[in-house]
Amino acid sequence: MPILLVEDDHDLASGLQQALQMKGFAVNHVATGNAALAAIEAEAPEIMILDIGLPDISGLTVLKRLRAGHPELPVLLLTARTSIDDKVAGLDSGADDYLAKPFEMEELLARLRVLQRRLGSIKSSYINIDTISLDTITQEVRVEGNSIELSRREYMLLKALMENAGRVQTREALETKLYAWGEEVSSNAIEVHIHNLRKKLIPNFIKTIRGVGYVVGQ
Amino acid sequence: MKSIRTFLVIVLLATMTLIIFLSALRGYRSSMQQTELVFDEELHDLVDLLDEFPSVTVTPNNTQRPGNPDSTIAFQIWDNGELSQRSANAPATPFGPFLPGYRENNFGGHRWRTLARRSVRSDRWIFVAEHVDNRFRVAEEVILEAVTPIIFGLPVAGLLIWIIVGYSMRPLDLLARELSTKAGDDLTPLREDQTPAELTQVIHSTNDLLSRLEASFERERRFAADAAHELRTPISVLKVHLHNLAHELSPDDPNIAHLKNGIDRMNHLVEQILLLHRTAPDQFMANFIALDLHTLAQEVISQLYPEFAAKDQHIELVGSSSQMIGDRFALKTLLQNLLGNAKKYTPQGGQILITVQPNSQGVSLKVEDSGPGIPPDEYDRVFERFHRVGGDRHASSQPGCGLGLAIVQHIAELHQAQITLGSSSIENGLLICVEFPAPNSQTDSDHV
Numbered sequence: 001m002p003i004l005l006v007e008d009d010h011d012l013a014s015g016l017q018q019a020l021q022m023k024g025f026a027v028n029h030v031a032t033g034n035a036a037l038a039a040i041e042a043e044a045p046e047i048m049i050l051d052i053g054l055p056d057i058s059g060l061t062v063l064k065r066l067r068a069g070h071p072e073l074p075v076l077l078l079t080a081r082t083s084i085d086d087k088v089a090g091l092d093s094g095a096d097d098y099l100a101k102p103f104e105m106e107e108l109l110a111r112l113r114v115l116q117r118r119l120g121s122i123k124s125s126y127i128n129i130d131t132i133s134l135d136t137i138t139q140e141v142r143v144e145g146n147s148i149e150l151s152r153r154e155y156m157l158l159k160a161l162m163e164n165a166g167r168v169q170t171r172e173a174l175e176t177k178l179y180a181w182g183e184e185v186s187s188n189a190i191e192v193h194i195h196n197l198r199k200k201l202i203p204n205f206i207k208t209i210r211g212v213g214y215v216v217g218q
Numbered sequence: 219m220k221s222i223r224t225f226l227v228i229v230l231l232a233t234m235t236l237i238i239f240l241s242a243l244r245g246y247r248s249s250m251q252q253t254e255l256v257f258d259e260e261l262h263d264l265v266d267l268l269d270e271f272p273s274v275t276v277t278p279n280n281t282q283r284p285g286n287p288d289s290t291i292a293f294q295i296w297d298n299g300e301l302s303q304r305s306a307n308a309p310a311t312p313f314g315p316f317l318p319g320y321r322e323n324n325f326g327g328h329r330w331r332t333l334a335r336r337s338v339r340s341d342r343w344i345f346v347a348e349h350v351d352n353r354f355r356v357a358e359e360v361i362l363e364a365v366t367p368i369i370f371g372l373p374v375a376g377l378l379i380w381i382i383v384g385y386s387m388r389p390l391d392l393l394a395r396e397l398s399t400k401a402g403d404d405l406t407p408l409r410e411d412q413t414p415a416e417l418t419q420v421i422h423s424t425n426d427l428l429s430r431l432e433a434s435f436e437r438e439r440r441f442a443a444d445a446a447h448e449l450r451t452p453i454s455v456l457k458v459h460l461h462n463l464a465h466e467l468s469p470d471d472p473n474i475a476h477l478k479n480g481i482d483r484m485n486h487l488v489e490q491i492l493l494l495h496r497t498a499p500d501q502f503m504a505n506f507i508a509l510d511l512h513t514l515a516q517e518v519i520s521q522l523y524p525e526f527a528a529k530d531q532h533i534e535l536v537g538s539s540s541q542m543i544g545d546r547f548a549l550k551t552l553l554q555n556l557l558g559n560a561k562k563y564t565p566q567g568g569q570i571l572i573t574v575q576p577n578s579q580g581v582s583l584k585v586e587d588s589g590p591g592i593p594p595d596e597y598d599r600v601f602e603r604f605h606r607v608g609g610d611r612h613a614s615s616q617p618g619c620g621l622g623l624a625i626v627q628h629i630a631e632l633h634q635a636q637i638t639l640g641s642s643s644i645e646n647g648l649l650i651c652v653e654f655p656a657p658n659s660q661t662d663s664d665h666v
Contacts (some may be wrong), residue, residue: 009451015458022465080450102453102485105461166527168520172513211535211572212519215527 001116004045005029006036006062007078008055016049019105025112033057040066044073047115049108052079052090063093074115078103127162129216131202134162148200153178157193161206161216170213226383231376242365250357257353258320261333264346268293269337271303282306290349292330298341313345322350389414393421405432443495446488453488456481490621497548497628511540511549511581511654512574518553519572522561530567533557537575543657544633552629555622556585556650563589569644580656586642586649597639601627626652 003020007013008031017027028045030036033054040048048066052059063075077095090098096118097111125137133142139155141148150158160177161169171190178193179185186192194214198206207215285306292308294301301310313332314323321332330347337344389412396408407425410418460481464474515535519526526533560570564587573584592600601623630637635654642649 009455011455012451012458015455015462018462019458019465022462080447101450102457105458166524168523170513170516170520209519209523209533209535211537212516212523212533215520215523 001047002026002028002043002045003112004036004039004048006031006033006049006054006059007051008032008053009051016108019109023109031055033059033062036062037065040070040073044070046074046119047112048073048075050075050077050095052077052081060089060093063090063095067094074118076108076111076115127159127165129162129165130205132162132205134159143201150197150200154193154197154200157190158197158201161214165216168209168213168215173213223380223383223387227376227379230379231372234375235372238365238368242361245364246357246361249360250353253353253356253360257331257348258333261320261331261346261348264291264293265333265335265344268295268344268346269335269339269342271295282308290352292326292347294343294345296343296345308345308347312343313347316343323347389417393417397424405429405435439495439498442491446491446495449484449488453481453485457485487621490625493551493625494621494628497551497625497632505545505547506543507546508541508543508657509546509549511542511544511583512537513539514546514549515553515572515574515583518550518557522554522557525558525561526570529561529564531561531564531570532568533570533572535572535574537573540574540576540581542581542654544654545629548629548632552626552652553583555626556583556652559622559650560585560587560589560648563587564647565589568647571642571644579653581654583652583654584649586644587647588642588645589647591641591646591648592639594639600639601637626650 001024003025005013005016005020005027007016007029010031013029013031017029020027028039030039031054033056036048036050036054039045050059050062054062059077059079063077066073066075071094074096075094076097076099077090078099078101079090080101096115099108099111125135127134127136131144135141136159141150141155141158156178157174160174174190175185178190194206194208205216207217209215283303283305287306289305289307292305292313293303294305294308294313295303296312296316301312304310307326309325311325313325313330314321314334316334316336318335319333321334323330323332325347329350331350331353332345332347334343334345336342393408393413405428407428408421410421410425413421460474460477463477464471467474512535519533519535523533557570557572564570568588570588571584571586573582573586575582602620627637629635630652633654635652638651638653640649640651641647
């Protein structure tokens, strides 16, 4: 998959290029905003990684100009600034995601995977964690290879947890995913669903973080 | 010099006294001359008058005229070399030699001013005399009359000078008060309106100094933040190349692990320095909004959960919804630092308990852990920048830079919150308690 990397720091750019190539991306690197705009006109990449602090024109300006002709191109902004205002400015200019330096390479790769998924370039519909497998198309859930029966809400709950594996989901967040706005929700509805789900899954698959929410392993 | 005011009063009074004394001396002299002239004129007239007296037959025993023997004026008339008449206080011998003119002689126990003259018409000598004291007395009286009111006026003049000097020094007083009431970090220039010309230069120089001071403070403040900021890109470079290197060698290579540890520590330090500067009370542009600290704690715990899970630590949040007014970014940073510390110092499989609940004074946040805790005599020092309990060789062998709690304290100050340390209920680990005041008392103190 072709990626356009716009970064004026050559040490960083060469490292990124190497890391991305190892993951099978075809990386085209340019160091200035004008070169980036020219490269997009020559051959549009599928994903763009754009540094905000460029020597000629700001990355935000590049973003605004290219949005005129390429409204769909996924853009991941890189910046050395982390204040909320900068983040808002970046997303307002049409960035799809925002990563602050210094970042972990794994984090960058994860963000790229999200953008790829949005492009539809990842076809898999399975989420596998531990011995549990969830098919987001057929809505089938298997535990150690055996299909199990789940109610609609139990399935939605499990899907929400598995899609965010490793990240704690608060009770409030789960409620908004399971119930429409304004729908009557009893105060312990989520607890009841979790209780029922646990009986059908392997022990300790869903962990409770008391006072916070629930999480499934990574 | 203790006080300009006292100095001016003393110096001005002394100058006035000296000038008055000198002019009195001069006045005394000139009034002496004046009285001399007047009195001499009188003597002259008196001689003219006596010259008109008829010659009286000399009766040697009765030359003396009746009169007051203590009179300050005396005379003798000598006709043809014989004393023919004399005043009651005059001696029988001539006052002085038979030579015309003014003279001073002594007789009858007094000093006299005498005038001798030979009559133009006959062989007659006329002597008149007057006490010299008279002249001195008159001159003294004249000068005393003139000087006495001035002497009594001096204290009044002193008082007036004291008041006037005080009044004219008021701008100086005001300036001193303005400077002394200035807060330590207030480097705004002084007001230049309504100041007398003499002080304008002082205020100009002070303002100039203040602005240079502010500029250098600002430079100092910005330096660390800018330096930290500039380090972010090179750290990214290190991280990315380390990632590639780990792929080429083996992720488990001990060299890679050491390198990663070093880079992580540097990264942590840089981020903490940036946070420290960003949350410094004189820097922070706080955006106070109504929020629920309990929900915020949930968010931060969820966000940090992978780190707790990695150490197999049991984390728990108790309490209830806690509405307060605060800055979201700052409070999140506070929670992140407190939880980060708890995670760091709590051993593998330990416990961390967070309590967020409203109380009568506002909202209280407690973070308790089952770590080693801190000895009470270190409580004050942990908030110092770069202080680490037990020094760098901390028993937990955890990397850190010692800025975390300094940042927490900045943020607590922003919210007028009180931080107390203590011993936790779980295995005597550390308890950190942050008490946020209720919104109305918070805004009250904002207005003070």
